[in-house]
Amino acid sequence: MEGAVPFGVGELLPSDQRALVRWLDDLSARADARGEVPLLPVVEEFRQLIERDPVVSMLFASMLRQVPYNQTPDYEPQVRTVDKLLRLLNHILTEAPEYNDTALVGCPIVAILCWAMGTHAGFAAFLNDRVNAQLKKLLNEWGIFLRSADSASVLDDSEAGWFGRHALAKMPRFAEEFVCDPGAPHYGFTSWDDFFTRRFRPGARPVASPDDADVVVNACESAPYRLRSGVRRHDHFWVKGQPYSVAHMLADDPWAEAFVGGTVYQAYLSALSYHRWHSPVDGQIVKAYVHDGTYYSETPAEGFDPAGPNDSQGYITEIATRAMIFIEADNPAIGLMCVLPVGMAEVSTCEITVYEGQHVKKGSQLGMFHFGGSTHCLLFRPGVNLEFDLHGQQAGLKSSNIPVNSQIAKVVR
Numbered sequence: 001m002e003g004a005v006p007f008g009v010g011e012l013l014p015s016d017q018r019a020l021v022r023w024l025d026d027l028s029a030r031a032d033a034r035g036e037v038p039l040l041p042v043v044e045e046f047r048q049l050i051e052r053d054p055v056v057s058m059l060f061a062s063m064l065r066q067v068p069y070n071q072t073p074d075y076e077p078q079v080r081t082v083d084k085l086l087r088l089l090n091h092i093l094t095e096a097p098e099y100n101d102t103a104l105v106g107c108p109i110v111a112i113l114c115w116a117m118g119t120h121a122g123f124a125a126f127l128n129d130r131v132n133a134q135l136k137k138l139l140n141e142w143g144i145f146l147r148s149a150d151s152a153s154v155l156d157d158s159e160a161g162w163f164g165r166h167a168l169a170k171m172p173r174f175a176e177e178f179v180c181d182p183g184a185p186h187y188g189f190t191s192w193d194d195f196f197t198r199r200f201r202p203g204a205r206p207v208a209s210p211d212d213a214d215v216v217v218n219a220c221e222s223a224p225y226r227l228r229s230g231v232r233r234h235d236h237f238w239v240k241g242q243p244y245s246v247a248h249m250l251a252d253d254p255w256a257e258a259f260v261g262g263t264v265y266q267a268y269l270s271a272l273s274y275h276r277w278h279s280p281v282d283g284q285i286v287k288a289y290v291h292d293g294t295y296y297s298e299t300p301a302e303g304f305d306p307a308g309p310n311d312s313q314g315y316i317t318e319i320a321t322r323a324m325i326f327i328e329a330d331n332p333a334i335g336l337m338c339v340l341p342v343g344m345a346e347v348s349t350c351e352i353t354v355y356e357g358q359h360v361k362k363g364s365q366l367g368m369f370h371f372g373g374s375t376h377c378l379l380f381r382p383g384v385n386l387e388f389d390l391h392g393q394q395a396g397l398k399s400s401n402i403p404v405n406s407q408i409a410k411v412v413r
Contacts, residue, residue, distance in 0.1 A: 242314030
């Protein structure tokens, strides 16, 4: 469509659903060309779960039937059967995402599931504990491939390569900003995951006001999504507006009470973003762990959303797999705060790289996401008086990245 934005939020999927149909057509053709190859063990295990568990079987069959065909491009969604769904997943697990200048599919499993996710049966299926346990196994297996040398095949200078002319036009200062070797094969990256978790060169993202303890810096290279104060311990986070529910966000951690009535700042990352997390303050890591959750659940309160969980970012902070990093800031005007990186869809692997008891400086690395775009929150206690700086933007789905380590807030005294 002329004048349309080519990508949805975070550049994870094409905005034009017809481009997504073409991508699925191509994926289906490549999967079919392989013939009736045996399912990988982790996909076979998924098939057995769907076949043997009556609730899961009913939900998966129903969600594919409930897709509103009259809303899909050409009325032809390709994923109509569980067998087809599994065959496509089987194919994806041995592929790394290719670059596409106008129809980049940054989260291919979301692209396969996106219509089914928004159905009533899909809502129930992707909240099911057994389904999520199996999805975790499947995504971990894909992660093994994405860390292998074979996955580096897409890191070349072809039209579909991540170092081709179109991709580098979107990342014009790549060699100057990131640790890499443009003269080496694959720019020196050993795998897709090595490329995805790439590091900035020293000085590429300077820490704002490193000696001013009142300045809070951006924990991720991310675009502001929402800022809320006076958040409640429990709220109906699945309803329209997706209010924050602190006890659910922090999985009933004993320290959740400290943040009731406080402030939540949320921002999202894009497919092309830097995906490491950095400390927003000087302080001590007092607790840090990963809480398992869902992977493809989206709230029905936003209506049918074929573009995936973009509009459910507030909702997923309470239910998705997420890391919780509690920091006791050196600045008593901030005190205990929490960094909450949230895995969205394929971005299920939240790796924490700090340890409890460690003292970190503002801008120090805390951890990273592996693969895809995602979202994160900063939680502050009530009584912490902060003035936020969103760099001239309004928080929302149309905002742009604020560089990591840039000032995003300052204590008001």
